[in-house]
Amino acid sequence: MGTHPVSSLTPLLAPRAIAILGASEDFRKLNGIPLKALLDKGYRGAIYPVNPKYTEIAGLRCYPTVEDIPGEVDLAIVTVAHNRVIENIRALGRKGVRAAVVFSSGFAEVGEEGAMRQRELQQAAREAGVRLLGPNCLGLVNTFDNVMASFAQFALGPTPGGPIALVTQSGALGTATVGVGKARGLHVGYLVTTGNESDVGFVEIMREVIADPRISVGAGFIEGVRDGTGLVALGQQSLDLSKPLVLTKLGRTDAGAKAVASHTGSLAGAENVFDGVARQFGIVRARSDEQLLDYTNAFAYACSDGALPQGPRVGILTRSGGAGALMADHAFEQGLRIPDLSAETAAALKGILPEFGSVANPVDVTAVGMFNPGVICDAFERVLNDPNVDVGIAWMGSTREVDFMVQAFADLRARAKKPFVLAWSGASEAAVQGLAAAQVAVFRGPEPAVAAVAALVRYAGMRRHWDTDRAQRRIAAGQVEVVRAGLSLPTAAGAVDTVIAAGLLAAQGIEIAPLALATNADEAVDAAERLGYPVVLKIESQQILHKTEAQGVVLSLRDAASVREAFEHVVANARRYDAEARIDGVVVQKMIGHSDAVEMVVGLNQDPVFGPVVMVGMGGIFIEVLKDVSLRRAPVTEAEAGRMIEDLRARVVLNGVRGKAPVDRAALCRFIAAVSRFGAAAGPRLGELDLNPVLVTPEGVTALDVLLTLR
Amino acid sequence: MGTHPVSSLTPLLAPRAIAILGASEDFRKLNGIPLKALLDKGYRGAIYPVNPKYTEIAGLRCYPTVEDIPGEVDLAIVTVAHNRVIENIRALGRKGVRAAVVFSSGFAEVGEEGAMRQRELQQAAREAGVRLLGPNCLGLVNTFDNVMASFAQFALGPTPGGPIALVTQSGALGTATVGVGKARGLHVGYLVTTGNESDVGFVEIMREVIADPRISVGAGFIEGVRDGTGLVALGQQSLDLSKPLVLTKLGRTDAGAKAVASHTGSLAGAENVFDGVARQFGIVRARSDEQLLDYTNAFAYACSDGALPQGPRVGILTRSGGAGALMADHAFEQGLRIPDLSAETAAALKGILPEFGSVANPVDVTAVGMFNPGVICDAFERVLNDPNVDVGIAWMGSTREVDFMVQAFADLRARAKKPFVLAWSGASEAAVQGLAAAQVAVFRGPEPAVAAVAALVRYAGMRRHWDTDRAQRRIAAGQVEVVRAGLSLPTAAGAVDTVIAAGLLAAQGIEIAPLALATNADEAVDAAERLGYPVVLKIESQQILHKTEAQGVVLSLRDAASVREAFEHVVANARRYDAEARIDGVVVQKMIGHSDAVEMVVGLNQDPVFGPVVMVGMGGIFIEVLKDVSLRRAPVTEAEAGRMIEDLRARVVLNGVRGKAPVDRAALCRFIAAVSRFGAAAGPRLGELDLNPVLVTPEGVTALDVLLTLR
Structure with a gap:
């Protein structure tokens, strides 16, 4: 001290x-x-x-x-x-x-x-x-x-x-x-x-x-x-x-x-x-x-000796099967696991508990614990010491043996090698204070106890990641410096030309589907032939950022005639949409599809408090309606990018649903990390980067559209 | 008593x-x-x-x-x-x-x-x-x-x-x-x-x-x-x-x-x-x-005189701006509203509160409430009486004036015309018991108080609906009897022939896209010509319920030759998929699409506890991955069907997102209600009904596929 x-x-x-x-x-x-x-x-x-x-x-x-x-x-x-x-x-x-x-x-x-x-x-x-x-x-x-x-x-x-x-x-x-x-x-x-x-x-x-x-x-x-x-x-x-x-x-x-x-x-x-x-x-x-x-x-108090839970496996002991079920419900919802106990623990518990108790986790000592409270502590210590258990929760209701219980748990606290908490419904203030004095964390009921254990487990995970990511974070910071040194951003504020933006990103290994700018129909056809059919045409104008709304996009063009026709079409639409807009031409882009693709969105924003932040979300309705996105301050390591993906509610889609193959998550993590480094390097110049959609497949990641603005 | x-x-x-x-x-x-x-x-x-x-x-x-x-x-x-x-x-x-x-x-x-x-x-x-x-x-x-x-x-x-x-x-x-x-x-x-x-x-x-x-x-x-x-x-x-x-x-x-x-x-x-x-x-x-x-x-206690909140508008009074913000956060998350107060209330509060207090809802009396606790009760009564407020929450922290506050809120309880609760962080057990004795509901902090108010509001809504739906519930029950009397279900257990199932549902006003069974290619072409192109072909077999998996579906057939070819194709695929399956033919169905359509799923299940239950969910990933569904015991009224839709997280999609027009919700409610009545009428005979997808558009509702099983 x-x-x-x-x-x-x-x-x-x-x-x-x-x-x-x-x-x-x-x-x-x-x-x-x-x-x-x-x-x-x-x-x-x-x-x-x-x-x-x-x-x-x-x-x-x-x-x-x-x-x-x-x-x-x-x-x-x-x-x-x-x-x-x-x-x-x-x-x-x-x-x-x-x-x-x-x-x-x-x-x-x-x-x-x-x-x-x-x-x-x-x-x-x-x-x-x-x-x-x-x-x-x-x-x-x-x-x-x-x-x-x-x-x-x-x-x-x-x-x-x-x-x-x-x-x-x-x-x-x-x-x-x-x-x-x-x-x-x-x-x-x-x-x-x-x-x-x-x-x-x-x-x-x-x-x-x-x-x-x-x-x-x-x-x-x-x-x-x-x-x-x-x-x-x-x-x-x-x-x-x-x-x-x-x-x-x-x-x-x-x-x-x-x-x-x-x-x-x-x-x-x-x-x-x-x-x-x-x-x-x-x-x-x-x-x-x-x-x-x-x-x-x-x-x-649950881990004041610094021993955080080594994992999410919680061993629960209860005097009420109902309280055990309630804790199991809360634990499940909080992402904790309720492991099976080892055969040794189960056998030892069988020797302590009555016939009608449960030796499966959550372990239920039943009302016997009311009349013989020593059973609670004894059984709980065995559960806590089980090799399958990372952290323990014991539940009690009202008891005559308050002082006995306080002392028993204080003693257990002194010798326990793992963190544990008590959920004691109806504990007196004296009991709570006595336990706190012995550095035992006690909670007023099942739900707050489980929530607190989940917080311990989450924090333990963050601590672990903080240590394991240390080298990668240093490398990422170094890479940001390298990117920054080599980065030559246009000096003007506003939207960056698509071709230039794609080039800037490609230089950082951020793949955009191949594209070229065409200022007339002949150039568009040339570009299409060079890129290979099918292609997409998109109007290119600083003033028209919502291209679909302006009917400035035509998909699935498979021959020169269609490209030629589409060129005139999107230019005419754009003029109708905004007669004042300066039209720089039409971007011709190779159209890429994949039967196992998942559409995602990856982007950067300039946050007024935290600076450049990187964002990932599932495409379409998920991001627009359900706001299913995850953000971090740029830059992030690939491991942190993986944790961003884990934040998403719809992440299971990446594992392959409805008969699809799982996507290449490692490539997605590399992609997010590269985008984040670009954002960090751009620093205060960054306005916004919107890669939407990003096609994530079992083979890799490609952005199909790019909008970069600078300040 | x-x-x-x-x-x-x-x-x-x-x-x-x-x-x-x-x-x-x-x-x-x-x-x-x-x-x-x-x-x-x-x-x-x-x-x-x-x-x-x-x-x-x-x-x-x-x-x-x-x-x-x-x-x-x-x-x-x-x-x-x-x-x-x-x-x-x-x-x-x-x-x-x-x-x-x-x-x-x-x-x-x-x-x-x-x-x-x-x-x-x-x-x-x-x-x-x-x-x-x-x-x-x-x-x-x-x-x-x-x-x-x-x-x-x-x-x-x-x-x-x-x-x-x-x-x-x-x-x-x-x-x-x-x-x-x-x-x-x-x-x-x-x-x-x-x-x-x-x-x-x-x-x-x-x-x-x-x-x-x-x-x-x-x-x-x-x-x-x-x-x-x-x-x-x-x-x-x-x-x-x-x-x-x-x-x-x-x-x-x-x-x-x-x-x-x-x-x-x-x-x-x-x-x-x-x-x-x-x-x-x-x-x-x-x-x-x-x-x-x-x-x-x-x-x-908050409404033991039976006066439930008339709506979700909560008036909050606090001695801490931070507690006010916390309560506003919780209220928002619980679906409550924080209305603006009337000009009269604001003016009256200005006369009571210090210059640095807030007369906007949540109203903040600031630390002045510590030294002059009467201000809290006085200001709170004005907030509660505001015509824009349905229910009140007052927050307090520790105070010297415990007895005064208990008495003041007991008095307010006796004369208040609307329900209210207290959030009193750190209230003594004596204060809590004193308030309970005066039938004042007091909670240990902001969050449980807001959650309890939200429960009052939700219950009040259920009570109201119970009353307003009374006549419709009776009519629905009568309709179920009529359906039951007229219902002639196949006597065999298992999957019902698609054409028969569609007919049974159509008789109840449940629209299925027009279809016919063909047992050879000529019949398939005849059916397609009669229904109108484009059509879909689907294998029909009691043994093949996962038709897509069996490659037993072909979409977008636009002429007789394609239909003929597709017929042979799906039959061959089906035989390859399950050589033992009895193939009854191929269902030819008119293919319906709509640019503003939302794909949903409507169905029935036989619950072992509650009997036939009706289900609605958003189609595709929403139902498969996010489990975004709502269920009720059959039958339901159209109003209850509307509340099922309100349960869905992705319900906003029905309002028209990404430039789509809003769908016809009333038609969807009628559809769900009709399905539920069919389920109730089928009673214990019902196995399962799966209408997936159901196309919901601004013009109406049509199921594109039907699977009905009986027990």
Whole structure:
């Protein structure tokens, strides 16, 4: 156990002396709570109330201004009205105070006038050399050092230190959640509410606290991500440290994003991009505050010795066959497996369990467990130790033998070599706290226990991939540099000529069905003869991007006469569609088909937060109607591309359905990875790349259409 | 408030005198707990311990046999070893005892020997005139009359009466769940564990207890449904009574079903059929024990005055913008709507809330609600009363003003005209119980609150449809009778000749693309000329049901020569495919296409539990890979058919995507309804009907292929 490493945020997170600007003697008020909490908890540094109205508060001398304080001050808690915040920050600068927590509201969250005030505040803090948490935040708590720089109710009760750091853009939800966690024995080392983030943001503070050796899990609520690169770095850091990061994103849906925008003025960001980045960089997403706590619980206690599940095989022990079936249902839905137990385990269980129990997984000790609770622990240990089992779940209902069970599972925790969790329906708060103290993760019922185990397994997979992909990631990054060095993109913004775009991609090994531009019917026929029939003709115009809509595409042309006729036809259609459009000619492309082909879509987008992202989806209705796509930040390794494919609901189509042969997945992975490297190399110049459709066959991958735009 | 209506189950559920066979003086044991619980709770009837080992237990005279008891006995609790149960049941018959609860294990759950013992028991009970709960059950509790015929821990603590009836095939999970509910102020009037259901089953007992006027909600865990018709009748009864029925089915997935089978020997039944029947007959499904309690809570308290939400528009009030966004996310995902509030409400809220609060829905009172909690209730009442709002959710975190908030929401509950729920993160058990006592539904956080509101809205929709469809349901039932009377099905089992099947369906207004059977090439050409080109040829053989696999189909034949050639071709292919098959000829069918067509699948199956069920799904990969289908018990009304279509994930395709015109949904509904009536009329004779594909266009609906099998 170490202490907080020193950085520019040290005065904020681990201050040696604290001033409270606008301190009140009414300990029930926002500006009174921090002083009370600091005093009650025995904060060991100096505390300086500042308020010209008082000479003394609670036996402490109260100063008229911060500059009147005799000693050095690391952190100021600012509780004054919004129109007095800036002058106070300037005074902090003069005093040499390096950090401030600003509770005051009335900044960016109240519209344009407030936003202007916040920009002024930001400027003033920068000039004064003060790092700023807030404004409009509920402050922070560091329970290791009893830094109670918050007006949340949470700061007032007992706050034992713990291995969890919770950072939250939503102060009220975050503090309510740590309160619920506390009742379950889940204790935070840090609770930081970031408010309007005029200076210190979610990513910076999380990177800081997760580096603390006393912290083993980071948890957070985020409403919007501004610093995409920072979030990626945070994910990478947490993977390298093997400290899971559990995030609940508020505003996943249109309705939620609208709510976020209306209360913070910030944008939630695209859900599917965030989801892809989270999968890529080891961030565990929790759907809700409750799930955030559940997952955090599992990470903190089910495997606090660092032994993550080696695989998805869960051994279930239950005192209720029904609860066993329910857990099996949830496990199946979460992608876990319920393995058969070894013959040795089954035989051993037969010796312990009654005749009417089940020695198949889920193992059911039946009501016998009510009258002889030792059977539960004994049988569970055998299930957990089975070589076919990676992680265990035991279910219990109400029991008279609470203390016995708590002790038995605490003992098992101490000697178990594999992670396990308890699902204890109706466990008392005392039992839950007792188990947490013994580092046993206990859940209120079957479903949250299974969900938490599934989160462990998913995270273990991400951790493994992070390690196994390491060399490939480095190579991909190097390849991106090579591509970038050789890449000569047209300087103009807008759509790139099809032939040029195809050439740029072909140079990166991204195969496009052979094509040529024809500016008259003769050239079209020449091209067709050269490429070989059948061919497709497509209108080429910067102004006509929806070629089908413009009736600018003709398929299946099998001879010169048809090509000639089609040329005139698509040009005439295009003119009718948009008389103003500059028509560059007609692209003649070899028509490729394959009876075992699957049509997919591969593309790139420029995300405002994360930069170039690569996308893959099933073609047609799957992508348009079901939004069955997977995204990642570019570049991706081939292995990561394979995981993108695994994200797709319709992925089974690639295995060959309705009598088709399976497609060449490795080629598809290479294709996606190459596209992603092109996107990363293009960097901020990239507008969009749309390869649609991409024909994926048992023999390889070919894009049939290409649309590339630059910025 | 009435009492239990008299029936053959009255001696079981509301006995006037109870005998305990195998009673023990050790109150910690299975055979001691019921006596202790009956005594502790002050059961008002006579209690007769029976055990030759004692002359007295706990001051009560103990009888050697049940026949030695002087007074009349309604119910016997049987705790003796399995090999002595049957003789005891016979003795009950001689004594005139009409009901028994059998705890004893060692029957059908332990394999074939036990199953035989259970059949003997069943026979003995029938002969003795004893209704039997169990064996292998945890018994039952009737808290109204303090009937504690259970050895569950639950029977020992305080058991105030309540409006919930919980019936469970899983005894341990059910009793654990009522225990959790009790801690939340959710009290049961009945808890019945049905065990092996050798006599009294889930459906019969639920129908009985839900009829009790003191019960307003039925909740249950089911592992397998044997009595499909009974379950349907139960659903209908609960709809007619306006008493919601919330069920958690254990064994929804293959893994769960395997677990169920291994611990009860019973089958879970097809998940998609059960789901369709639940939607059709107003059964609210809960995913887990936790959700079962949450939904039950909402039904018992959020609208115990019977005022269900009039629509899906939810008004949200929060003290945390983040919690508001989270609730908006969940609401959106659950199909709820977050309406704009009226200008009047917004103006009124502006007068109450601080400048930095949000008066848009979700309404955010901000941290001001911490210091002035009255604002929360005041603002929430205005949101709830807004004409755009159907149902309300208020979120709170920890507060000092617990008693104030409990009272304020209790008061609001008394005067509110619309249903509402609270999401109170970190509420104390006392607060939760206080609110429940005031009939306020309170949930532990945003997600369960939103899920519960969504359940209210879904149930309200099912209730409405149940009423509005009433006349149509009656007409449909009448039409089924008419169809049945006129239906002349081939007497043989197996596949029906295509021409005959098409004729049978056409007579019910189910359009099949015109077709004819040809037994030689000349007949095929004649048929093609008569039907009009293009035509399709398909091999006709009872033994070849997978025609495409047998290369027995040729499409797009446009002239006599092609038809002639195709005839010989498909016959030759069929012979090669199966030399043993009897080939009846070749079906010639007019080939129908439409540029705006959507291919669907409509069919019928004979479900072992529910009888004929009708199915609709999107064609091709959607049904094969994504299993995107909806089922109902036949028959269905056209309105119900419309709801089947709404179940489909890909339903948006019917609105016209990729430039297509929307299809004729009304015609599709008529088609599905007609198919369902055919299925209901065919009844047990039906094997399967597969109409695949069915071409649905803006002009109408036509099946292109038909496969009908009979039993």
